[in-house]
Ligand SMILES: Cc1cc2nc3c(=O)[nH]c(=O)nc-3n(C[C@H](O)[C@H](O)[C@H](O)COP(=O)(O)OP(=O)(O)OC[C@H]3O[C@@H](n4cnc5c(N)ncnc54)[C@H](O)[C@@H]3O)c2cc1C
Ligand code: SF4
């Protein structure tokens with residue numbers, strides 16, 4: 001690493017912790033095939049760490065390393081098994097003799113739109129993505145989704161005009177593109193789901209009134225003076241005010257109110 | 268692999284104490300929060316407080332400032348490029364506003380700059396959205412419930428969390444614009460968790476006195492990031508996104524103003540010059556530096572590049588001596604080590620427990636205090652739970668959440684995490700989780716003001732790369748807020764500057780030469796290069812066999 005020489009006598013606080021590198025001692029090595037080529041790697045690693053162990057340095061195919069960004073979609077098979085398996089390289093633990101390839105990118109067209117001009121009518125989605133109706137219900141998308149999203153069902157809800165349900169089903173989509181790679185109807189499901197979520201968030205689910213009120217109360221200048229006082233208070237005074245804050249109990253309903261209302265909008 | 272035999276006996280202890288702990292929760296009895304002195308004591312166990320971990324900077328604006336070695340190594344390193352061989356008259360891209368970094372801050376900046384009429388280039392290291400923003404789960408703070416909360420209390424919380432060292436101007440901006448930022452996000456289609464009347468769900472985070480954390484299920488950052496990224500794609504006429512092309516140096520002009528950057532296409536290994544009327548630096552954090560050897564929750568590209576770029580053009584740094592360790596990162600099973608387990612678990616009622624299944628600290632202390640308490644419990648008191656991989660951990664008793672709020676709550680509210688553990692054979696609605704502190708957030712960074720201006724005209728910054736608003740320690744939910752809020756301001760300021768204050772001038776990398784000279788003068792002879800761009804996870808054995816490879820820093 002850029003000159004980060006190993007320093008001796010690390011923190012006792014981390015003496016028991018390893019940096020994120022695969023273990024080196026006395027581990028059992030198992031074979032995996034990366035794009036057909038065999039590598040012996042320590043068992044128990046994720047596909048991502050196993051590939052790094054084998055000598056790969058990622059530029060593509062690695063983003064969050066935490067299962068949420070969709071950079072590391074991976075397709076694999078196992079010997080003697082007709083099935084196609086998929087997973088996220090950063091989440092999936094290797095199995096002996098699996099053979100895999102990463103799919104860091106899959107071309108998918110996205111329709112441009114101006115959210116302000118869209119209504120919440122389901123037809124809007126159909127207009128932008130008419131290929132929705134080419135779905136043949138083969139379910140290949142659902143089978144391939146590493147997030148276990150019911151992709152085909154989401155598509156059918158959209159065809160039926162049930163945007164709310166589609167949003168609920170697709171909420172965990174990380175836009176890895178694997179569904180689009182398998183789609184008989186050649187549609188970019190995840191772009192369509194994104195559009196549905198945006199329409200839902202902006203046009204279907206009710207806007208938060210208290211948010212608008214809070215914003216407007218601030219605009220009205222109501223807190224200006226108390227805030228300016230805090231800004232010029234010395235540390236001792238601040239510590240005192242901090243200690244005196246009344247804390248909302250964990251197990252109360254949303255309508256809980258503090259005793260002191262001086263610095264609230266209702267005062 | 269479910270929890271192995273060896274851990275079962277410890278899980279039993281958790282189960283034994285659980286019914287009574289649940290009862291206490293139901294009665295509203297909390298474990299007492301620490302006094303100011305108690306907090307101080309816990310902090311002595313925090314890695315920041317370890318002298319051997321840091322050293323004085325020998326060069327630059329903050330010469331003499333003591334920061335972790337990992338930062339100092341980067342600031343006391345050479346440029347990736349030889350300024351003499353770069354041809355600055357061959358300009359590859361020209362634009363009004365160049366945004367560096369495709370996380371929440373950069374993306375918000377690009378949108379706002381475009382709205383002000385600017386042509387924008389957004390250059391980023393990995394894909395657009397491969398960023399810490401995508402990973403944020405827990406939530407975003409805003410004092411939106413006027414009947415119990417206001418910016419006044421938000422302000423006090425931010426300061427208390429930051430050890431009262433925060434910049435008042437920046438905090439004022441943060442707390443007063445928070446509801447506005449949520450409104451903006453809502454308008455772009457971010458699906459916040461709400462009730463049927465549109466009332467936002469909200470909960471506590473460490474160090475909050477009101478339930479002010481708003482969220483989108485347990486993928487708040489993803490939902491925000493993918494939404495604003497989608498909006499950038501709608502505006503591709505005006506916003507060009509250049510992926511896999513990190514900035515390796517800022518370019519100044521003869522007036523000393525920032526006027527572009529040198530980008531490195533990591534795939535083709537070419538360098539490109541971007542000339543811009545204004546630049547927004549939004550490169551995020553530093554987790555992949557693995558400060559003091561800690562595992563991290565951060566994304567692959569979190570290597571503190573922006574600190575290096577900004578420091579080289581003379582922008583100062585602050586609060587870099589403190590790094591945030593998130594108390595609850597998975598420590599077992601090994602496959603998910605470093606995985607962040609959001610504070611929301613504790614906010615929703617899960618106790619933290621030692622090896623005896625006993626509580627030892629209030630669950631919602633500020634993160635640095637909570638982390639210190641965990642380290643103390645494990646190392647000083649010997650009450651950590653020994654893991655099969657030879658480490659020590661603390662329990663987070665997630666099954667309590669279902670007992671308190673009804674069966675299915677864990678699966679519904681923590682779907683993402685439930686799935687991850689389930690893949691490992693662990694059902695976290697029935698079994699507790701093992702955690703230990705992990706490197707999470709760069710509290711400090713480059714110095715800026717509430718307009719996101721820096722000491723270098725034409726250079727604006729926003730997001731985790733900046734320092735000051737969170738003081739010495741950030742509270743959960745204030746960073747997602749910070750990055751989008753200041754990202755918007757930076758975009759607006761940069762666009763305004765490009766239109767009104769920009770001065771044409773000859774491009775130069777003289778500052779890089781001067782920096783190299785300063786390194787020489789300080790007696791630093793090193794082959795280190797910075798920015799790091801990507802962390803180094805290549806096995807030493809592999810490197811030894813790469814007989815003909817030449818490395819520049821961590822890259823071949
Ligand atoms: C696991 C996790 C959970 C979190 N949970 C929460 C939470 O619940 N609430 C909260 O408020 N905060 C949370 N945070 C913190 C918060 O998400 C981040 O601090 C914030 O999103 C940072 O935003 P950013 O735009 O500044 O940086 P990032 O989102 O990291 O974006 C930086 C971007 O810059 C790019 N980049 C880096 N170097 C270069 C370069 N040299 N050239 C070009 N581009 C570059 C990166 O690739 C990336 O795209 C969490 C963080 C993590 C890691
Ligand atoms: S729905 Fe498609 S893009 Fe989304 S996670 Fe599943 S396979 Fe990936």
Ligand code: SF4
Nearest residue numbers: 135136138139141183
């Ligand atoms: S893969 Fe395509 S055609 Fe098949 S079910 Fe899914 S959306 Fe329909």
Ligand code: FES
Nearest residue numbers: 063064065070090
């Ligand atoms: S690297 Fe982001 S999902 Fe695997």
